[in-house]
Amino acid sequence: MSLGIAALVTLAATCVLGLTLPKTVEQAEYSRMIAIHPGIAWTAYVASSVTALASILWLWPRTRHERWDLLAGSSAELATLFTALMLITGSIWGRPTWGVWWVWDARLTLSALMLALLLGYDALRRVPAEPDVRARRSAMAALLALVVVPVNHFAVTWWRTLHQGRSLDLTPKDSLDGSFLAAMTLGFLAMTLVYAWLLVHRVRVARLEDARDDLALEAAIDERRREAIPVAGA
């Protein structure tokens, strides 16, 4: 509950701080998107990384446990949500500042590929199978799909792109103005807390779904057994 309140408060504060940022010479009021877009992108990477880590923990025989599979699947669904929001908010920011909704540069193309792979992963998890089979193929698919994440992160450094370089640079030369840096940092925190709160509830729903499936299976087996018992005098 306290995590949910913290997420809600920081998200509200991010919106207030972001929407009241001063206009800039280069981007006028559109620079106010800095409070949400980088935080959403960061959270998409975090959610994808959690999926990859949980998948590795499931594949490693010594750490294999059902909870890692549930965590991987839950985090992947949130990675899909945040990657879609990253593309949407980026496109909305790009239209007035670049003059186009979309351009096939390295960062944007890799982000679109990341979303397509995550959607594929989510679809694969919904294909009916034994829990172990589902977990194994999902974990393999996650590791293959999430190779894109680090490449996407470094895309603005490795290739010439329309997308700007890293928003947060720890060297003094490209540092942001104080209020913009504060809004962006708060956005990172808010989106991370929102992700954590959603993840807790998504894992809970996944557990409840598995329990319901187990009960349905037991009921079906019981029904078959009753059918197999010969009726006296028949």
Add this chain to the structure above:
Amino acid sequence: MGYVFAGYGITIASIAAYAGWLLRRARSLSSKP
């Protein structure tokens, strides 16, 4: 300012819709015997 409000609005609406779906789903699954 329309683009900025659209960006913030879509973000908040999407997160709220997903959170609402999660809570409804959890309640529905918990209430079934």
